[in-house]
Amino acid sequence: MTPRLIATYRLRADATTIDARARAIAVEQSVEMPPEAIDAARILAEVVGAVEQCIDRGGGLFDVRIGLAAETVGGDAGQLLNMLFGNTSLHPDVTLIGVALPAEMTAAFPGPRVGLAGLRARLGVPARALTASALKPQGLDAAALAALAGRFARGGIDLVKDDHGLADQATAPFAARVPVCAEAVRRAAAATGHPTRYAPSLSGPHGAMRAQILLAREAGVDTVLIAPMIAGFATVQALAGEFPDIAFLAHPALGGAARIAPEVLIGTLFPLIGADAAIFPAHGGRFGYSPATCRRIAAAARHPSHGRRPALPVPAGGMTLARVPELLDFYGPDTMLLIGGNLLAAGAGLTAATARFVRAVADHSPHPNA
Amino acid sequence: MTPRLIATYRLRADATTIDARARAIAVEQSVEMPPEAIDAARILAEVVGAVEQCIDRGGGLFDVRIGLAAETVGGDAGQLLNMLFGNTSLHPDVTLIGVALPAEMTAAFPGPRVGLAGLRARLGVPARALTASALKPQGLDAAALAALAGRFARGGIDLVKDDHGLADQATAPFAARVPVCAEAVRRAAAATGHPTRYAPSLSGPHGAMRAQILLAREAGVDTVLIAPMIAGFATVQALAGEFPDIAFLAHPALGGAARIAPEVLIGTLFPLIGADAAIFPAHGGRFGYSPATCRRIAAAARHPSHGRRPALPVPAGGMTLARVPELLDFYGPDTMLLIGGNLLAAGAGLTAATARFVRAVADHSPHPNA
Numbered sequence: 001m002t003p004r005l006i007a008t009y010r011l012r013a014d015a016t017t018i019d020a021r022a023r024a025i026a027v028e029q030s031v032e033m034p035p036e037a038i039d040a041a042r043i044l045a046e047v048v049g050a051v052e053q054c055i056d057r058g059g060g061l062f063d064v065r066i067g068l069a070a071e072t073v074g075g076d077a078g079q080l081l082n083m084l085f086g087n088t089s090l091h092p093d094v095t096l097i098g099v100a101l102p103a104e105m106t107a108a109f110p111g112p113r114v115g116l117a118g119l120r121a122r123l124g125v126p127a128r129a130l131t132a133s134a135l136k137p138q139g140l141d142a143a144a145l146a147a148l149a150g151r152f153a154r155g156g157i158d159l160v161k162d163d164h165g166l167a168d169q170a171t172a173p174f175a176a177r178v179p180v181c182a183e184a185v186r187r188a189a190a191a192t193g194h195p196t197r198y199a200p201s202l203s204g205p206h207g208a209m210r211a212q213i214l215l216a217r218e219a220g221v222d223t224v225l226i227a228p229m230i231a232g233f234a235t236v237q238a239l240a241g242e243f244p245d246i247a248f249l250a251h252p253a254l255g256g257a258a259r260i261a262p263e264v265l266i267g268t269l270f271p272l273i274g275a276d277a278a279i280f281p282a283h284g285g286r287f288g289y290s291p292a293t294c295r296r297i298a299a300a301a302r303h304p305s306h307g308r309r310p311a312l313p314v315p316a317g318g319m320t321l322a323r324v325p326e327l328l329d330f331y332g333p334d335t336m337l338l339i340g341g342n343l344l345a346a347g348a349g350l351t352a353a354t355a356r357f358v359r360a361v362a363d364h365s366p367h368p369n370a
Numbered sequence: 371m372t373p374r375l376i377a378t379y380r381l382r383a384d385a386t387t388i389d390a391r392a393r394a395i396a397v398e399q400s401v402e403m404p405p406e407a408i409d410a411a412r413i414l415a416e417v418v419g420a421v422e423q424c425i426d427r428g429g430g431l432f433d434v435r436i437g438l439a440a441e442t443v444g445g446d447a448g449q450l451l452n453m454l455f456g457n458t459s460l461h462p463d464v465t466l467i468g469v470a471l472p473a474e475m476t477a478a479f480p481g482p483r484v485g486l487a488g489l490r491a492r493l494g495v496p497a498r499a500l501t502a503s504a505l506k507p508q509g510l511d512a513a514a515l516a517a518l519a520g521r522f523a524r525g526g527i528d529l530v531k532d533d534h535g536l537a538d539q540a541t542a543p544f545a546a547r548v549p550v551c552a553e554a555v556r557r558a559a560a561a562t563g564h565p566t567r568y569a570p571s572l573s574g575p576h577g578a579m580r581a582q583i584l585l586a587r588e589a590g591v592d593t594v595l596i597a598p599m600i601a602g603f604a605t606v607q608a609l610a611g612e613f614p615d616i617a618f619l620a621h622p623a624l625g626g627a628a629r630i631a632p633e634v635l636i637g638t639l640f641p642l643i644g645a646d647a648a649i650f651p652a653h654g655g656r657f658g659y660s661p662a663t664c665r666r667i668a669a670a671a672r673h674p675s676h677g678r679r680p681a682l683p684v685p686a687g688g689m690t691l692a693r694v695p696e697l698l699d700f701y702g703p704d705t706m707l708l709i710g711g712n713l714l715a716a717g718a719g720l721t722a723a724t725a726r727f728v729r730a731v732a733d734h735s736p737h738p739n740a
Contacts, residue, residue, distance in 0.1 A: 028656070031507030032535055033711040038507055040514075047509035071539055072508050076574050078600045079537040086534060086597065086623030090657045090687070137401030137408055138442050139417035144410075163402055164456060167449040169441055204446050205608040206576035227456065230448045232602025238575040253456030286398070287460045317460070341403040 002046040004067035005105065007084050008098030010261075011091075012060050022051045022064040025094065028087045029068055047072060063097065070101075075108030077273040078234035085260060097261040099268055103306050111308030113240060114247040114276040116334060119312050122222065122247070123158050124195055129328050129361050130336035132159035132314065133343050133354065135166065135181065142172045146180035148350070152343070153188030153196040155354025159336065160185055160198050161225050164251045167203035174200065174212050182219040199223040199249050206235045213243055223247040226275075229254035229265075233273050240274025249314070250275035262293050267300025271311035278311055279338060282327065285318030291330070302334055314338050321353065324360040337361065372416040374437035375475065377454050378468030380631075381461075382430050392421045392434040395464065398457045399438060417442060433467065440471075445478035447643040448604035455630060467631040469638055473676050481678030483610060484617040484646040486704060489682050492592065492617070493528050494565055499698050499731050500706035502529035502684065503713050503724065505536065505551070512542045516550035518720070522713070523558030523566040525724025529706065530555055530568050531595050534621045537573035544570065544582050552589040569593040569619050576605045583613055593617040596645075599624035599635075603643050610644025619684070620645035632663050637670025641681035647671075648681055649708060652697065655688030661700070672704055684708050691723065694730040707731060 007029065013021045026049030027035060035048055046069055053065040073080045085096045101109060112118075120126055133152050135145045145166075152160045160181075168174045178200045185198040200216050202209040202224055209231065213224060228236045228250055240248055250270040255262070260269075266280045278301050281287030283294045298313035315331060316338035327337055339357060346353035377399065383391045396419030397405060405418055416439055423435040443450050455466045471479060482488075490496060503522050505515045515536075522530045530551075538544045548570045555568040570586050572579040572594055579601070583594060598606045598620055610618055620640040625632070630639075636650045648671050651657030653664045668683035685701060686708035697707055709727060716723035 024656075030535070031509065032533055033506045033714050037711070037715040037717060039717075040509065043507055043509035047507065069509075071541065072535065074537060074539045076537055078575075079573050082534065082537070082573075082597065082600050082623050086600065087687075089624050090622060090651050090659075092658050136403045137413055137417065139401065139410065139413035139439075164452065165400070165402055165442065167444060167446055167452070169444045169449075171441065203449050203452075203604070205448075205602070205604040207608075208604070227452065230452050230456065230602060230604075232575070232600060232605055234573070234575040234578070234600075235602055235605065238577075252460060253452050254459050281460050286394075288462050289460075317457075341407070344403050345407040347407060347409075 003070040003102040003104040006100040012093040077237035112276040113244040115309030116312040132338040134340035136163040142177040146184040149181040150184035156358040162201035179219040201225040227251040227253040247276040263296035267297040279314040281317040282315030373440040373472040373474040376470040382463040447607035476676040482646040483614040485679030486682040502708040504710035506533040512547040516554040519551040520554035526728040532571035549589040571595040597621040597623040617646040633666035637667040649684040651687040652685030
């Protein structure tokens with residue numbers, strides 16, 4: 001038996017067409033040609049996608065489980081995404097809602113190298129939820145961003161990350177920004193006694209990102225931010241393999257558009273290719289993700305398959321200090337809360353607001369019903 | 371005045387909320403924090419996104435034109451996509467429907483290096499439409515794929531490309547497959563006198579793709595296939611800059627899922643980052659793109675802004691020999707028709723079927739009303 005990964009698609013169909021639609025997807029995501037024109041018995045038996053199950057979800061929706069040969073993916077994360085949803089993404093009524101890899105693919109896709117436990121160990125935070133904020137806005141120069149980073153860190157926050165919009169722009173080039181932000185955070189950490197981390201945002205192709213990590217590591221940085229849907233899955237996979245000592249924080253940019261269920265894309269696939277933590281748009285914030293979706297994203301990140309390390313879920317996107325207790329009751333302690341704009345809005349009171357955020361998380365007692 | 375690119379978004383709103391929604395998108399795609407918490411006048415004036423226009427399209431749909439500072443993009447194609455749609459993709463009711471770059475960004479984004487005219491020149495086809503097919507299925511070994519490539523080429527086709535599902539799998543690794551396929555096509559081309567090209571499919575991260583191009587070039591190949599949504603925009607941009615002699619054929623894998631209007635993603639953005647030709651799902655095939663969408667994709671590829679070279683539109687996806695006259699009337703001669711499965715279904719008659727395809731294109735007289 002050839003090992004197969006299982007991809008589950010949800011599509012709109014009716015009882016008379018669902019079998020044909022399911023077979024068409026199985027063909028599209030494998031040999032991509034009429035099976036009757038294939039004469040190699042091995043390819044028909046082992047390479048053509050196999051419809052494992054069709055489940056009628058009611059209301060004209062069906063869930064189709066398709067087995068795809070592991071050999072068509074090999075060990076490349078870009079090819080994994082291509083085989084899971086490359087051409088089928090072009091059908092407007094199909095969503096990828098589930099992915100399960102066989103144990104045979106664990107060596108090629110080992111998942112997070114640092115993971116939830118590694119991040120907790122580095123930050124010296126064994127039990128409580130973690131805290132994070134972001135350096136913004138774009139357009140500030142390196143010195144201004146460093147000053148901001150220092151103020152966050154003096155509030156005792158766990159992680160200060162670049163806004164995902166910070167790349168290598170002329171106003172604050174990576175090489176100018178990262179050493180001064182890292183230094184500002186290190187000084188503040190020495191003052192507070194808490195090992196706050198700074199995570200710069202990577203941009204450009206693989207080689208540029210590799211050079212950025214080397215530069216950041218030189219500056220004492222061990223955590224970085226990367227957007228897998230923009231960087232490309234193969235780029236993330238390569239970097240995670242090359243830098244097992246670096247924690248990779250995945251940003252969901254462009255990910256909401258992908259018609260891949262968020263719990264699959266952000267909760268399963270991002271950690272699978274090496275993300276140690278996964279940022280996602282939390283319910284009740286600026287984006288429209290439901291509580292159920294957010295719960296599934298967090299669960300998927302924390303419960304990987306085949307002995308991979310758990311990743312850290314990071315709800316974000318319009319979170320506020322006032323919501324900390326509710327968010328912690330909802331997400332539990334194996335969570336990093338990322339609050340950006342609401343802290344930045346405190347202006348001169350940013351460090352004090354950050355300290356309130358940190359204290360609210362540290363002092364939180366779980367709701368008895370949580 | 372700071373140069374701005376214009377991004378146009380279509381969203382669902384009502385007259386009472388559209389102004390606030392538009393401003394929220396302008397903020398989300400730039401500074402991503404409350405503008406009232408920004409005290410730098412330059413950032414407020416030059417970096418915060420500006421709502422240029424809101425157009426009521428009726429039925430609850432609005433088109434919002436937003437000016438984004440060119441400085442927030444710099445010269446990185448990944449960052450371009452991030453600034454155009456990174457976070458706003460996470461809103462389920464917003465589609466990116468237009469992108470216009472200012473003349474100041476032409477140096478950083480020069481577009482195709484070979485382009486439509488270069489491809490015509492290499493193939494010695496000054497006027498008629500071009501022809502292409504694909505090597506499938508996955509699971510064939512290198513020798514079988516090479517035999518298939520030779521049979522297509524003996525039919526006189528212009529281009530034989532790898533199926534986008536061919537990566538670097540064990541059954542036909544890139545290094546084993548490409549030299550033999552290239553050689554088979556070269557021999558057939560010597561026999562027919564027509565300079566048929568073979569385009570292998572790139573996979574993996576940037577460095578792996580670069581090595582693949584070097585290996586392919588060593589084998590006499592000057593055309594390659596790449597899927598920008600999987601490879602990452604920055605990877606495509608980097609390769610197109612490093613290999614100006616190589617023609618890049620963009621594959622739309624994962625692109626249909628992106629809630630970016632296909633004419634923008636495939637017709638405008640893929641060529642902008644260096645694709646010389648853009649494959650797209652043609653109307654009436656296996657995918658649901660409308661004739662109007664397909665016409666807009668082709669028009670966008672052929673009519674770039676600011677003196678960039680035109681790219682070649684390549685309709686594909688379930689095309690048949692029988693439809694060649696209709697497709698040529700619809701798309702006109704500055705087009706490459708890509709027919710895969712329908713030729714492969716001819717089995718032992720593949721070379722003859724390919725020759726019929728080539729003749730149908732060569733003999734086509736435009737419909738007087740086309």
